Every structure is written in structure tokens, then in C-alpha cells.
Amino acid sequence: MPISYDDTSRTFHLRNEKISYVMRVLENGTLGHLYFGGSLAESGSYGHLSGGEYLGLSNRLGEPIALEYPTPGIGDFRVPGLIVEQPDGSTALDPRFVSHRVFGGKSAIPGLPSTYVQGYEEAETLEILLVDTPANLEIRVFFAIYADRPVVTRSVRFRNVGSDAVQIRCAMSATLDLPDSDWEMLHLSGAWARERHVRTRRLEAGSQAIGSLRGASGHQHNPFLILKRAQTTEESGEAYGLSLVYSGNFLAEVEVDEFETTRLRIGINPEGFSWQLDPSAEFCTPEAVLTYSESGIGTLSDAYHSLYRDRLARGVWRDAPRPIVINNWEATYFDFDDARLVEIATAARDLGVEMFVLDDGWFGQRDSDATSLGDWTANKAKLPSGVEGVARRIEALGLRFGIWIEPEMVSQRSQLFADHADWAVGVPSRPHTEGRNQLVLDMSRREVVDHLFGVLSDLLGRAPISYVKWDMNRNITEPFSPSLPARRQGEFFHRYILGTYDLYERLTRAFPQVLFESCAGGGGRFDPGLLPFAPQAWTSDDTDAVERLKIQWGTSLCYPVSSMAAHVSAVPNHQTGRTTPLATRAAVAFFGVLGYELDPGALNDEERKAVADQISYYKARRELFQRGRLVRLRSPFEGDGNETAWMTVSDDSRRAVVGHYRVLNRPHRGPARLRLRGLDAKATYRVSVWPTGDDRVSKANTGIRGGDELMRIGLLIASDDPLDSRLAGDFTARLFDLVAEEPASQSSR
Numbered sequence: 113m114p115i116s117y118d119d120t121s122r123t124f125h126l127r128n129e130k131i132s133y134v135m136r137v138l139e140n141g142t143l144g145h146l147y148f149g150g151s152l153a154e155s156g157s158y159g160h161l162s163g164g165e166y167l168g169l170s171n172r173l174g175e176p177i178a179l180e181y182p183t184p185g186i187g188d189f190r191v192p193g194l195i196v197e198q199p200d201g202s203t204a205l206d207p208r209f210v211s212h213r214v215f216g217g218k219s220a221i222p223g224l225p226s227t228y229v230q231g232y233e234e235a236e237t238l239e240i241l242l243v244d245t246p247a248n249l250e251i252r253v254f255f256a257i258y259a260d261r262p263v264v265t266r267s268v269r270f271r272n273v274g275s276d277a278v279q280i281r282c283a284m285s286a287t288l289d290l291p292d293s294d295w296e297m298l299h300l301s302g303a304w305a306r307e308r309h310v311r312t313r314r315l316e317a318g319s320q321a322i323g324s325l326r327g328a329s330g331h332q333h334n335p336f337l338i339l340k341r342a343q344t345t346e347e348s349g350e351a352y353g354l355s356l357v358y359s360g361n362f363l364a365e366v367e368v369d370e371f372e373t374t375r376l377r378i379g380i381n382p383e384g385f386s387w388q389l390d391p392s393a394e395f396c397t398p399e400a401v402l403t404y405s406e407s408g409i410g411t412l413s414d415a416y417h418s419l420y421r422d423r424l425a426r427g428v429w430r431d432a433p434r435p436i437v438i439n440n441w442e443a444t445y446f447d448f449d450d451a452r453l454v455e456i457a458t459a460a461r462d463l464g465v466e467m468f469v470l471d472d473g474w475f476g477q478r479d480s481d482a483t484s485l486g487d488w489t490a491n492k493a494k495l496p497s498g499v500e501g502v503a504r505r506i507e508a509l510g511l512r513f514g515i516w517i518e519p520e521m522v523s524q525r526s527q528l529f530a531d532h533a534d535w536a537v538g539v540p541s542r543p544h545t546e547g548r549n550q551l552v553l554d555m556s557r558r559e560v561v562d563h564l565f566g567v568l569s570d571l572l573g574r575a576p577i578s579y580v581k582w583d584m585n586r587n588i589t590e591p592f593s594p595s596l597p598a599r600r601q602g603e604f605f606h607r608y609i610l611g612t613y614d615l616y617e618r619l620t621r622a623f624p625q626v627l628f629e630s631c632a633g634g635g636g637r638f639d640p641g642l643l644p645f646a647p648q649a650w651t652s653d654d655t656d657a658v659e660r661l662k663i664q665w666g667t668s669l670c671y672p673v674s675s676m677a678a679h680v681s682a683v684p685n686h687q688t689g690r691t692t693p694l695a696t697r698a699a700v701a702f703f704g705v706l707g708y709e710l711d712p713g714a715l716n717d718e719e720r721k722a723v724a725d726q727i728s729y730y731k732a733r734r735e736l737f738q739r740g741r742l743v744r745l746r747s748p749f750e751g752d753g754n755e756t757a758w759m760t761v762s763d764d765s766r767r768a769v770v771g772h773y774r775v776l777n778r779p780h781r782g783p784a785r786l787r788l789r790g791l792d793a794k795a796t797y798r799v800s801v802w803p804t805g806d807d808r809v810s811k812a813n814t815g816i817r818g819g820d821e822l823m824r825i826g827l828l829i830a831s832d833d834p835l836d837s838r839l840a841g842d843f844t845a846r847l848f849d850l851v852a853e854e855p856a857s858q859s860s861r
């Protein structure tokens with residue numbers, strides 16, 4: 113059994129072959145944390161690892177005690193996991209262990225997305241009940257351990273068992289105390305058009321934190337962090353991962369105290385947050401997903417990829433091959449009519465594209481971003497036969513049809529705003545700040561969510577729509593809901609996200625066959641919280657191949673390739689002005705859910721043929737690209753960042769594709785090798801190179817190679833022919849396709 117309890121020492125041990133998580137009820141009833149790391153023997157007893165009784169301040173003279181859910185007012189001066197303001201205004205809290213239960217599987221969290229199981233044997237859950245008697249507060253902490261994954265999930269449920277309301281001011285989903293501080297903190301930070309760049313820093317005394325206060329997880333930071341040893345690499349060394357299944361304001365913080373111990377916490381950002389818990393009411397935190405690896409960051413990523421792809425994403429699109437789309441945004445912006453759309457779709461269909469996505473501009477009076485959000489009926493000047501008409505014409509071409517919407521927004525110039533100005537978020541007595549000429553709808557209000565469900569289900573019910581790109585293009589500047597009383601305004605941001613999840617939940621249930629893609633000005637809400645509804649997200653508005661190397665690399669630390677939409681766009685690139693070869697743009701986008709975001713009619717014959725070849729190359733390996741195991745080989749964040757390499761490997765290691773990318777060409781380079789990983793050392797592979805040519809890299813690598821050679825010696829990558837303009841110059845990419853030979857033909861090596 114993955115969860116055991118030793119009654120004598122009151123010790124809990126959650127374990128599988130990869131990890132152990134050990135806690136103990138201290139003598140005074142406080143829940144102490146003993147260990148999280150590599151797997152320990154099931155028979156071992158670990159109660160001696162803690163001092164026994166948490167004595168508060170006097171105990172500070174000795175070793176600090178690791179706590180499972182630290183609170184203020186008990187002499188622990190580190191950042192707390194929980195703050196609750198009680199009717200007398202005090203915040204001291206000392207929850208004590210009351211009982212526990214263990215059950216097979218995993219429970220859902222009301223109103224919030226979470227990872228799940230498909231059979232009770234996949235995971236076991238420990239529910240621990242803590243009670244703070246003076247505060248009349250029950251705290252149920254849920255720990256689930258998966259049988260075969262290095263993963264522990266943690267969430268908390270509060271219940272007020274008193275007769276007065278209390279205010280929750282901070283409710284972290286997880287805290288984790290570690291006995292030393294010799295760690296580096298790795299996080300994903302950036303901005304619009306350069307999301308999720310890898311940042312690494314040594315831990316220092318005091319607090320270091322990332323978070324969001326903008327109403328969405330944000331472009332700036334991601335609800336994910338890793339602690340790693342300085343020497344930890346992709347393939348070796350210790351690392352912890354913390355990820356939050358949440359799309360709103362979050363905090364991920366690491367504190368190092370005077371004893372060089374480390375406390376991590378992750379959860380809803382306490383800044384500006386409070387939640388009034390009425391008598392008998394419950395409050396649930398989002399789920400935190402904790403991982404541990406002693407074999408490098410690659411193992412952490414593997415754990416998150418397979419968990420989020422297979423047990424967070426859900427519905428028919430979880431496992432289904434994702435279609436190759438053409439999106440008209442960068443081809444037309446707001447300037448199109450149905451004839452133009454059909455023209456783009458026809459040209460794309462002829463190249464092998466499978467779905468046409470109609471982006472912004474199809475509704476209301478929307479000829480620029482100044483108007484019409486909220487008026488989700490077709491612009492008759494552009495689409496005389498409505499969305500249904502154009503959708504049916506596109507379907508008649510043999511393509512599926514998808515559409516862009518931005519349901520959470522409203523333009524001041526719109527019918528919706530004329531009818532319901534009070535639905536826009538803002539403080540009535542103050543100006544409402546516009547972002548991209550728009551306001552945000554108050555998703556904390558039931559009637560707003562109901563209205564949107566009505567409008568969108570009508571749209572999806574009437575037209576043959578197979579895909580929805582759900583955008584969200586601005587953050588919340590004046591958080592306030594007139595529907596909430598003064599004492600509850602601190603609930604606004606969380607209620608907004610609960611409303612958004614509710615709308616997603618209702619729409620995905622009503623239209624299970626529709627593929628949803630989330631988007632927020634590109635990757636401004638790329639987080640685990642949306643994956644149950646939208647198994648893929650628009651990774652970034654930046655489609656430049658060079659910029660995408662960093663964005664996709666960083667994103668891949670936590671998120672599976674199947675969640676990253678990646679499009680080939682025109683050059684000069686609309687975000688950077690950079691001109692990269694068409695093959696490079698494709699070779700980057702292949703390591704994502706491939707699409708095109710350009711006018712196929714503007715391609716010349718050679719380019720059209722190249723795109724058709726790309727699409728058939730991708731289709732022949734779609735499963736491998738979308739669901740293979742991603743192995744990161746060479747980081748754009750290390751050294752001078754000039755090279756990037758990664759590969760995708762099938763579960764049985766019989767197929768792989770390696771991508772190698774060079775930003776600037778450097779003259780007079782010597783030979784160089786790229787060692788692969790994840791292959792079968794005993795197998796032999798037929799290697800082919802794409803784009804192929806009569807150049808030295810193609811010649812040196814094409815043929816039969818042993819898995820041992822490819823992993824121990826590597827591919828030969830540094831000798832492109834400087835005179836072959838297709839293969840040299842800047843911004844080049846090569847793909848190496850590996851197919852294991854059948855055992856019978858191994859003698860041909």
C-alpha cells in the first residue's frame with residue numbers, strides 16, 4: 113500500500129518506488145513534516161527524525177522543526193501556510209491532529225480543477241483532519257500519492273464549525289520544509305511575446321518569490337518552480353518541483369531562515385485575498401502538485417508531462433491526435449470577408465491542413481480592437497450568411513471549422529455594455545482603466561456566467577464548430593464587484609477564476625466534441641488550471657522561430673508538448689521583423705501542436721511544396737511529436753545560447769526525432785557532436801536527415817547507427833556546407849529521424 117501509518121510513533125509514510133513523503137503527529141498534536149525525497153523502505157520507522165513536541169519560541173534555541181502546515185502565533189517566524197482572522201481580530205492558530213483516513217483513488221475539489229485517476233489503484237489518498245478549537249476551524253489536508261509516478265498532490269479544505277464567521281487571509285495549497293538551503297530556485301518568467309524563460313538563482317537568506325496579482329497567472333511568472341542543486345542537470349542530480357493547478361493570482365515563495373533551512377509555499381496569492389468563511393461553510397484551496405527527482409530535471413518534466421497530459425487534461429481530445437490548423441489572424445487581421453476566408457482555407461486544404469480557425473474580427477462591428485467584444489453575433493458585412501454559412505462552406509472543402517472568442521471581455525462600444533454596463537469589473541466611483549480598449553466582465557457574478565453560457569452554447573449549437581480558441585487579452589486593474597458586500601471584496605479575484613472555470617466546465621460538458629484552446633494574449637494564462645478544459649494553449653503571440661526556441665524550451669519544463677500550440681508564420685516575422693528559413697520555422701513548430709498562421713496564397717510554388725512536405729512529415733510522425741517523451745538536449749539558456757537541441761522518443765524507444773537549431777552561423781567551426789538520450793542502446797536505428805541535401809551533415813548522419821553510438825558518441829552536427837544556401841547561413845535547423853531496425857536486419861549494421 114502506498115500509504116502506511118505507524119500508530120506508535122504516529123507517523124505517516126506515503127511511498128512508491130520513486131518517492132517517499134513522511135509526516136509525524138508531534139507529541140503536542142502539531143503535524144510535523146519529516147521528509148520528502150527518494151523512496152525509503154516501507155518497513156522503516158522514521159519518528160525519531162523530529163524532536164517530538166513543537167514548543168514554539170523556546171524551541172528556536174534548538175533546531176527549527178519542520179511543519180506540515182505552519183501557522184502564525186505559535187513561535188514559528190517563517191512565512192505561514194495559513195492565516196485566519198478570528199472574530200476577536202486575532203490570527204494565532206494552532207491546529208492539532210484529530211484523525212485521518214486513507215482511501216483508494218483521489219477526490220475531486222469542488223469548483224476547482226485537479227488531477228484525477230481512472231481506477232482506484234492508480235493512487236491513494238490520505239485525508240488528515242486538524243482542528244483549531246478556539247477558532248472552531250476544521251482543516252482537512254488531502255495528500256494523494258500516485259502508485260507509479262513521483263508525484264504527491266496536496267490540497268486543503270476548511271470548514272467553520274463555530275457560530276461566527278472567520279476571515280481566511282492566507283490559505284496555501286502546500287508548504288514544504290527542507291533541512292538545508294543549498295539549492296537553486298528555477299522559475300519561468302518573461303513578458304508578452306517572450307513567456308516562460310528559464311531563470312535560475314541561488315537561494316539567499318530571506319524570501320524569494322514569484323507570483324501574480326493581475327487576475328490571471330500571467331505572462332510574467334508561471335505557477336511553477338523547481339529547487340535544484342547547483343550541479344543538477346537534465347539527467348542527473350536532485351530536484352523538487354512545485355506546480356499549482358490554478359489560473360489566477362498565485363504566490364510561489366521560498367524562504368531561507370537563520371538556520372539555513374528552507375520553506376517553500378505555493379497557493380493563492382495572499383496579497384489582496386481574503387475569504388469570509390461563514391458558519392458551516394467550506395473553502396477549498398487549489399491543488400498543488402509536488403514532484404521529486406534524483407535523476408535530474410528531465411525526470412521532473414517527464415512526471416509533469418505525463419500527469420498533465422493523461423490525468424489532468426480530459427475528454428475526447430485528451431488522447432486524440434490534434435488537428436493541423438490554419439489560423440487567419442496574421443494573414444488578414446481584421447480585414448476579411450467570407451470569400452477571403454474560403455480562399456485561405458482552400459489554399460491551406462490543398463497543402464494538407466485539416467482545420468480552419470477564424471480568429472478575431474468576425475462579430476459585431478469588429479473592424480479594429482476598439483469595439484464589439486460581448487456581441488457574439490456575426491458581422492453581416494463580412495459574413496453575410498453568418499458563422500453557420502462560412503463554417504458550412506469550409507466544411508464543404510473537407511476542413512473542420514474553428515472560431516476565436518474572448519468571452520470574459522466587453523468593449524465599451526458594444527451592445528452588451530449598453531445593456532449591462534454594471535457587468536464590467538471596476539470600482540463604481542473611480543475611472544475604469546481600459547486595456548486594449550476593453551473592460552473585463554465580472555465573472556464572479558452568476559448572471560454573467562449564465563449569460564455567456566447561453567450566448568456561446570447558442571453559437572456552438574448552431575454552427576458546425578469543432579474548435580474554440582478562448583482568448584483573454586487583458587488583466588484586471590480595479591478588482592471590485594458590486595455584487596459582493598464590503599467584507600467579501602477580497603474574494604473577488606478567486607471568485608472570478610471560479611466563474612471562469614464554471615463557464616469552461618459547462619461549455620466543455622455541453623460540447624464534449626469541441627477542442628478548446630486557451631489563450632491570453634498568447635501565453636498569459638498558460639497554467640495547469642485550464643488543461644482539464646483546454647488541453648492545448650496558444651503558447652505565445654511570438655511565432656518567430658528563434659524566440660520560440662526559448663519559449664517552448666521553458667514551457668516544456670512543466671507542460672507537455674501536446675499542450676503547446678505552435679504555428680509557422682510569415683516572414684519577416686510580425687513580432688520581431690526577423691526572417692528565418694521556412695524549414696526552421698517548421699522544425700520548431702513540429703515540437704508542438706503544429707499549425708500555420710499565414711496567407712498560403714502568398715507562398716510561391718517552392719514554398720507551397722515545402723509546406724505540403726512539412727505537413728506530410730508531421731502527419732507521419734504526429735503521435736511521436738504530440739505524445740512522445742520530450743528529451744531536452746541542449747539549452748538555449750546555457751552558454752551563449754546559440755544552439756538548441758531536443759528530441760522526442762516513443763514510449764518503446766523505437767522511434768525518435770531530434771531537432772537541432774543554430775541561431776547564428778559561425779565560420780570555420782570544428783566538428784561537433786550531439787549526444788542523444790532515451791534510445792535503446794542495443795537497437796540499431798535508420799537515421800535520415802531533414803531537410804536533406806548533398807551536404808556534409810546529411811552525408812555524415814544518414815544511414816544505420818547503433819543506439820549505443822548515438823547516445824555515447826552522438827550525431828555529427830557542425831559541418832554544414834557554407835555554400836549551400838539552404839543549409840547554411842543563420843537560423844538553421846535540422847531534424848534527424850530515427851527508426852529502429854527490426855531485429856532480423858541488425859546484421860546489416
Ligand code: GLA
Binds near residue numbers: 472
Ligand atoms: C490575442 C491572441 C492572438 C489573436 C489576437 C486577436 O493577441 O493571442 O493570437 O487571437 O488576440 O485579437
